[in-house]
Amino acid sequence: xxxxxxxxxxxxxxxxxxxxxxxxxxxxxxxxxxxxxxxxxxxxxxxxxxxxxxxxxxxxxxxxxxxxxxxxxxxxxxxxxxxxxxxxxxxxxxxxxxxxxxxx
Numbered sequence: 001x002x003x004x005x006x007x008x009x010x011x012x013x014x015x016x017x018x019x020x021x022x023x024x025x026x027x028x029x030x031x032x033x034x035x036x037x038x039x040x041x042x043x044x045x046x047x048x049x050x051x052x053x054x055x056x057x058x059x060x061x062x063x064x065x066x067x068x069x070x071x072x073x074x075x076x077x078x079x080x081x082x083x084x085x086x087x088x089x090x091x092x093x094x095x096x097x098x099x100x101x102x103x104x
Contacts, residue, residue: 008098010091017090021082025075030067037063 075082 013094021086
Protein backbone atom coordinates (compact mmCIF):
# COMPACT_ATOMS: atom_id res chain seq x y z
CA UNK A 1 0.00 0.00 0.00
CA UNK A 2 2.66 2.51 0.94
CA UNK A 3 5.47 1.52 -1.44
CA UNK A 4 3.74 1.58 -4.81
CA UNK A 5 6.00 3.10 -7.42
CA UNK A 6 5.64 6.89 -7.62
CA UNK A 7 2.82 6.79 -5.05
CA UNK A 8 4.73 7.38 -1.83
CA UNK A 9 3.26 10.47 -0.18
CA UNK A 10 3.42 12.06 3.22
CA UNK A 11 -0.29 11.39 3.71
CA UNK A 12 0.17 7.66 3.07
CA UNK A 13 3.12 7.53 5.43
CA UNK A 14 1.10 9.15 8.21
CA UNK A 15 -1.89 6.87 7.54
CA UNK A 16 0.20 3.70 7.63
CA UNK A 17 1.93 4.88 10.82
CA UNK A 18 -1.42 5.48 12.51
CA UNK A 19 -2.82 2.13 11.38
CA UNK A 20 0.32 0.36 12.58
CA UNK A 21 0.02 1.92 16.01
CA UNK A 22 -3.64 0.86 16.20
CA UNK A 23 -2.73 -2.74 15.38
CA UNK A 24 0.12 -2.73 17.91
CA UNK A 25 -2.16 -2.51 20.96
CA UNK A 26 -4.12 -5.77 20.54
CA UNK A 27 -1.06 -7.62 19.25
CA UNK A 28 1.05 -6.53 22.23
CA UNK A 29 -1.62 -7.46 24.78
CA UNK A 30 -2.20 -10.80 23.04
CA UNK A 31 1.49 -11.67 23.16
CA UNK A 32 1.76 -10.53 26.79
CA UNK A 33 -1.19 -12.72 27.82
CA UNK A 34 0.14 -15.70 25.86
CA UNK A 35 3.47 -15.38 27.67
CA UNK A 36 1.58 -15.02 30.95
CA UNK A 37 -0.44 -18.15 30.28
CA UNK A 38 2.65 -20.11 29.27
CA UNK A 39 4.43 -19.11 32.47
CA UNK A 40 1.43 -20.39 34.47
CA UNK A 41 1.59 -17.53 36.93
CA UNK A 42 -1.22 -15.59 38.47
CA UNK A 43 -1.04 -11.85 38.19
CA UNK A 44 -2.88 -8.79 39.31
CA UNK A 45 -3.53 -6.40 36.46
CA UNK A 46 -5.32 -3.92 38.68
CA UNK A 47 -8.47 -2.22 37.49
CA UNK A 48 -7.54 -2.63 33.83
CA UNK A 49 -9.03 -6.11 33.75
CA UNK A 50 -12.46 -7.14 35.08
CA UNK A 51 -10.91 -9.82 37.30
CA UNK A 52 -8.56 -7.88 39.52
CA UNK A 53 -7.31 -10.59 41.85
CA UNK A 54 -5.43 -13.61 40.56
CA UNK A 55 -6.01 -13.47 36.80
CA UNK A 56 -5.65 -17.00 35.50
CA UNK A 57 -5.81 -17.71 31.80
CA UNK A 58 -6.81 -21.26 31.01
CA UNK A 59 -7.56 -21.36 27.30
CA UNK A 60 -6.93 -19.43 24.06
CA UNK A 61 -10.42 -17.89 24.08
CA UNK A 62 -9.67 -16.19 27.40
CA UNK A 63 -6.38 -14.92 25.99
CA UNK A 64 -8.18 -13.44 22.99
CA UNK A 65 -10.93 -11.90 25.11
CA UNK A 66 -8.45 -10.49 27.59
CA UNK A 67 -6.29 -8.98 24.87
CA UNK A 68 -9.30 -7.30 23.28
CA UNK A 69 -10.48 -5.81 26.59
CA UNK A 70 -7.02 -4.63 27.55
CA UNK A 71 -6.29 -3.21 24.10
CA UNK A 72 -9.50 -1.16 24.12
CA UNK A 73 -8.58 0.24 27.52
CA UNK A 74 -5.00 0.97 26.51
CA UNK A 75 -6.20 2.66 23.32
CA UNK A 76 -8.49 4.81 25.43
CA UNK A 77 -5.81 5.84 27.93
CA UNK A 78 -2.64 6.06 25.81
CA UNK A 79 -3.87 5.42 22.28
CA UNK A 80 -3.77 9.08 21.36
CA UNK A 81 -0.05 9.13 22.17
CA UNK A 82 0.68 6.09 20.02
CA UNK A 83 -1.42 7.48 17.17
CA UNK A 84 0.59 10.71 17.18
CA UNK A 85 3.93 8.91 17.44
CA UNK A 86 2.93 6.41 14.74
CA UNK A 87 1.76 9.16 12.41
CA UNK A 88 4.92 11.20 12.89
CA UNK A 89 7.14 8.13 12.43
CA UNK A 90 5.26 7.09 9.29
CA UNK A 91 5.43 10.60 7.84
CA UNK A 92 9.13 10.93 8.56
CA UNK A 93 9.83 7.52 7.08
CA UNK A 94 7.84 8.39 3.93
CA UNK A 95 9.80 11.64 3.56
CA UNK A 96 13.15 9.91 4.03
CA UNK A 97 12.32 7.17 1.52
CA UNK A 98 11.06 9.72 -1.02
CA UNK A 99 14.22 11.79 -0.54
CA UNK A 100 16.46 8.75 -0.96
CA UNK A 101 14.62 7.71 -4.12
CA UNK A 102 15.05 11.15 -5.67
CA UNK A 103 18.70 11.61 -4.72
CA UNK A 104 20.17 8.24 -4.81
